[in-house]
Amino acid sequence: MPELPDIVVYLEALEARLSGRTLDRVRIQSPFLLRSVDPPLCEAEGRTIREFRRVGKRLAFRAGEEVWLVLHLMIAGRLHWKKPGAALSGRNAIAAFDFDSGSLVLTEAGSQKRASLTLVRGDAGLQSLDPGGLEPLDTPPEAFAERLRAANHTLKRALTDPRICSGIGNAYSDEILHHAMLSPAALTRKLSDTEVRRLYESIQEVLRDWIARLRREAGGGFPEGVTAFREGMAVHGRHGEPCPRCGARIQRIRYASNETNYCAGCQTGGKLLADRALSRLLGRDWPRTLEELESYKEQRQGGA
Ligand SMILES: [Zn+2]
DSSP states (O other): OOOHHHHHHHHHHHHHHHTTOEEOEEEEOOTTSBOOOSSOGGGTTTEEEEEEEEETTEEEEEETTTEEEEEEOTTTEEEEEESTTOOOOSTTEEEEEEETTEEEEEEEOSSOOOOEEEEEEHHHHHHTTOOOOBOTTTSOHHHHHHHHTTSOOBHHHHHHOTTTBSSOOHHHHHHHHHHHTOOTTOBGGGOOHHHHHHHHHHHHHHHHHHHHHHHHHHTTSOOOOOOSSOTTOSSTTOTTSBOTTTOOBEEEEEETTEEEEEEHHHHSTTOOOOHHHHHHHHTTOSOSOHHHHHTHHHHHTTTO
């Protein structure tokens, strides 16, 4: 699932191409995509694109004075910049946002269509889609520590819960915890002040470093090839490969359709976190599926 660094770079590419342009038309191919009825799409069409924002893992852009178009890419949604009026060909192309300068095409691979488009009115509408997690790059360390310890969660859960921390998912939480040399199963209220500080610093460093890398990779072009598994990641998606810090083999904990990767050498004092033992230990405090956490807000709103 595209996470904070991917979304930041997507938004920069959109801003460079769409800012001040008129959204001529929205073409929607998949009946599952649009999750709102009011404001209707026609209120966005014909308006100038004015502003761009990230809301958790969602991308938002404002058409005219108050209509926000909010895209949640979920796991397999991707954006592409095509020539004007590009055909929506193939099963994966689910929508196009047409401008005179080009078409922003949304694709989603796979049969499960989970990506969503929601239209809302004004700042209040936008806020209603925000699960409320702290903005990790704009939060001072004290406020972060307080929110982290407000409930006793595993670090994996705390970092990936959009109600606690905004924009971090399975991939970057693995990278951050490895950078901070902390176990994904460590409990937030058991951490020392030094460990909390180290976690805070690692969040800053890992996210900023990846934003810079992805910017370089895009090189002013539209960011294609967005993936959760990147060359250069230390642990995520590298089960069985050597840890770049200590050389030990990267381990995994599997749950539902996901897995967490960590280095026992660097993060758990050499201890392996066995899947079954871990689930006993943690009870329900493990992200069962990240989509479930992501859709929390939408469920609460009755799927509107
Ligand atoms: Zn290691």
